[in-house]
Amino acid sequence: MKQKHGSYVRPQDSSLGRTANIIVTAFFTAVTVLALMPVVLIIAASLSSEESIEMYGYRYIPQEFSFDAFTYLFTSGDTLPRAILNSVIVTCSGTVLGLAVMCPCAYALSRKEFRWGKLLTVFLLLPMLFSGGLVSSYMVNTQILHLKNTYLALILPGMCSTWYIMILRNYFRTNIPDSLIEAGKLEGVSPLRSLVSIVLPICRPVVMSVAVFQIFGYWNSWYPALIYIASNHSELYPLQYVLVNIERTVQAMTRDAANVSGMEMTTVPGMTMRMALVVVTVLPIIVLFPFFQRFLKTGMTVGAVKE
């Protein structure tokens, strides 16, 4: 390692000396380890045997390796497969629907000559300033739109975002040459056709970027389930909310252990299994993250650019 230091101290680029560079590198190594610490613990815990957790507690270094928790999770009952299915349904349909709704709108906004462009931008920006709040959203969604206890309650409220529309619009504006649009017009192609066959293929990076943000957002969402899915509709619980629910039951049990019936006791998974469930929830993100990261960057940098 030592002779390689020269490769990352280039005097013309870096204003830090060699020692300072080593310190900075060491610092970032430490920060990286620190950032990953919490996640590493649940992975270690999920791979420990139930007995060793009961004896020693959650440990970074498993006292006794075991895959039992995972095998048990996937072989017993249909709660977990059902929750995974729900999460996948919500994530996929939300992402696809969201893009299908937002891309055409962003395209219209990206056309400088579009007559309602300014007005529509204001229409989309105002909700960022002022919202009706949880209470009225809840009342509208349950009493007017009748979303309570449906998949739609998990999909629709998070489908669009002014932020994503602006990211798409900015990217379309800077990456589609006017001449291309003009050429399409001369051939009599409709705007929707030119969006699908010209704009989207060129702008794939930004579409992927918004898609990745949406995928992660939906996969991680549990708040809509907390509010809109009642406990007698547990077949609609997404994975994240199953975790919330288990944790609530455990809390309730420890609070008044005396009042808990034996049946409730058995519905709560053991300590290792809970952590295995958390790992199942977070693993798709960790596995997909390295592949998705370059797309995320597109969205983050386009978003930082104003107008």
Add this chain to the structure above:
Amino acid sequence: MAKKSHGSLSRMSRKENIQLTLMTIPTVIWYALFCYLPLFGIFFAFKDFTPVPGESLFENLFVNSPWVGLRNFSYLFRNPQYMDVLFNTLFYNIIFLVAGIVIPVTLAVLLAEVHQKKFTGVVQMALVLPYFISWVVVGYCIYGLLATDVGQINGLLKMFGADPVQWYQSPEYWRGILISLGIWKTSGYTMVIYLCSVNAIDRSLYEAAALDGANFFQRVRHVTLPHLRTTIATLFILGVGSILNSDFGLFYQVPLDSGALQSVTQTLDVYVYKSLMLQANFSFSSAAAFLQSGVGCILLVIANLITRKIDRDSALV
């Protein structure tokens, strides 16, 4: 020639305008239903909501519920619990506002100095990852660390002969824990935004500064920071606008909704949620939500105005 093509661009055929308008319809409907329709809920804050079962929401709100003026608000402010909640919300947000600028900017400036691409790539990935991990999962991670009987930290404490701590019953630690977690989750993400701006700076400016004998700190002060000004201002203004908003997951899910911790963990969003879901107190929670939205909106406009006075280019509009 150029002028002519510009002329044909700025005039769009009627037909195309209609086609483009149609393309925006789904989005407009979505915003109408999920953003604009709930705005009537502002009335909840000025009414004593007394629904009659079986009647429509609008009838219940506008016909069956009497106007009470500002009574909901005065109740709110006379409630000592609410003042705690308000204090907590402001306390955490001011810290997040400052730390959310200082820490990511520092990290970005330092990381830009490391020139081993593979290393910086891994660091960026590891630091951004927390942003995409849900608070539910973070809650379990923290439980693994802090659980009284099985937590890793109490295990270490016992190993070194110290007394285990009942973390979920000890509010004195939680301000620190929640602040660290908030920073842990968002710093990396914000850092990448700043890092992009830092990397976009023309390297010759640094060379010129180096030739003039500027040391590292002087170069950061006179070259890097001025270039980050706009990004910092944008994120600052947005932060001020959401000064009364808080991350529900962080303050509700991570402390596991523990009653003993409420005095330091309860923020406005948690309070609104609880008074709606647990007490079905519509008027109260909408008054709280109205304040949240209204104050945020006013502050955003003020922050933007001040920024504009100081530096026109950095303001949002």
